Amino acid sequence: MPKIKDVIVYPVYAEASSALSGYLPFSSSIEGAVRRGYSSCFVKVVAEDGLYGFGECWVREVPQATAEIVERLLKKVILGEDPLETEVIWEKMFATLKNRGYSRGHLIEAMSGVDIALWDLKGKILQRPVYTLLGGKFHDKLKAYASSIVFGKPEVMAKKAREWVDEGHDQIKVKVGMGVERDAENLKAIRNEVGGNVEIMADANSAYNLSNALRLARYLERLEVRWFEEPLPSYDLKGYIMLKKKVDIPIACGESLFTVYDFKDLIENCAVDIIQPDIVRAGGITGCSKILNLTKAYNLFYSPHVGLSGAGCRAATIQISTSTSPETFLMYEVYDIKESPNPFSNYICVEPVEKFSKGYISVPEKIGLGLEINEERLKHFLCK
Known part of the structure; x- marks a missing residue:
């Protein structure tokens, strides 16, 4: 069996035509913290054959930092390994990070990309x-x-919702906070x-404390909103437990958490109804x-x-969702800012990886992730 011969990283950035951040409470005084572009770090793992x-x-900021973690640390762990032994390699990478005191943050995000590759x-x-x-x-x-209708005047947000419904969406997520x-x-x-036949989800991106989350949740229930996403910061476990006990609307959380060890407390305490890991943050396919x-x-x-x-x-999210039973899998997120x-x-x-039609994403039949990258186009966005 050919072993792993090389690992190549592509830290990339592209300017956006408008700010991408959700609501920041101090955005007027910390203008530099408002996200104004797309960042990512792609990883290519090459075998001997x-x-x-x-x-x-x-990556949301500083893709060069993530690339350095892959290049200077994780690459040393996986070179010469059997690429079929994904569980073994995952545990070796995680042990390397854990023994240095890291179980969250950029290092786990870097490890996630390697695992997906x-x-x-x-x-x-x-x-x-x-x-x-x-x-x-x-x-x-x-x-x-x-996903997602971003902040604006009520009539502007309503118009955007109508556009999405006209495009074939019958379920839409809206930013709150x-x-x-x-x-x-x-x-x-x-x-x-949009009327009552379209499902609406509300995403607060950790904007509220328990008191205000409870107030908004009760209003969302009257509007028959499908779920209330990240009403509280992910570290507020007791807040989630108390909120879930007091409301009927399903509570969703997970995009800000890393690995099963973060999710364990949330799940075992019955603090949420819907688990939302992000595969490029939560340990890759093995971690998810x-x-x-x-x-x-x-x-x-x-x-x-x-x-x-x-x-x-x-591509990775489509693959793991396809292998998840209907009793557990709920919905896939199509995130697009046209x-x-x-x-x-x-x-x-x-x-394109995502092929949307009439409320559904089709599942590719291709080998691997079904992902084919144009590396020349990718290199165009390399960070200087």
Whole structure:
């Protein structure tokens, strides 16, 4: 069996035509913290016979830092390893980080991208789609929702919701977090525009404390909102436990957590209804498989986060979702800002990873992740 010969990193950045951040409470005084571009770090793992796999690391800022972690640390761990032994390599990488005191942050995000690349390579070696290696195919297509309607005047947000519905979406996610009264006004306008047959999800990106989250949750229930996402910071475990006990609306959380060890407390304390790991942050395919097993054991729903990430995240998320049973899998997130498209989603691909039609994403039949990167286009965005 050919061993791993090389690891190549592509830290990339592209300017956006408008700010990408959600609401920041001090944005007027910390203008430099407002996100104004797309960042990512792609990883290419090459075997001795020339076959290779691509992965992606979660990056919101400073992609060079993530690339350095892969290049200077994780590459040393995996060179010479058997690329089929994804679990062994994952444990070696995690032990390397854990023994240095790291179980979160950039280092786990870097490890996630390496793991995804290994699964892509593994699928190519075995000439099988990754979902087959994960146990099989439960879905020919994945139910998908549109994300996200960003902050604006109520009539502007309602107009955007109407556009998405006209494009074939019957489930849409809306940003909240501007204050209970303003959020309520925005959501009421959207509900009035799209009617009762369209499901709405509300995403607060950790904006609230327990008191205000509880106030907004009760209003969301009256509007029949499908779920309330990240109402509190992910570190507020007691807040989540108390909120879930007091409301009927399903509570979702997970995009800000790292590995199964973060999710364990949330799940075992029955603090949420819907688990939302992001595969490029939560340990890659191997790491998310561990989270999924715990999610199934507690009979919760899995609705993966994608957000501002690129094609590597989306391809890997489609594969693991395809192999997740209908009793656990809820919905796939189609994140698209048409006014400022993410070039790392489709432009760098030979063909798009996501193919949306009538509320669903189709599942590719190709080997590996079904991902083919145009490396010349990718190199165009390399950080200087």
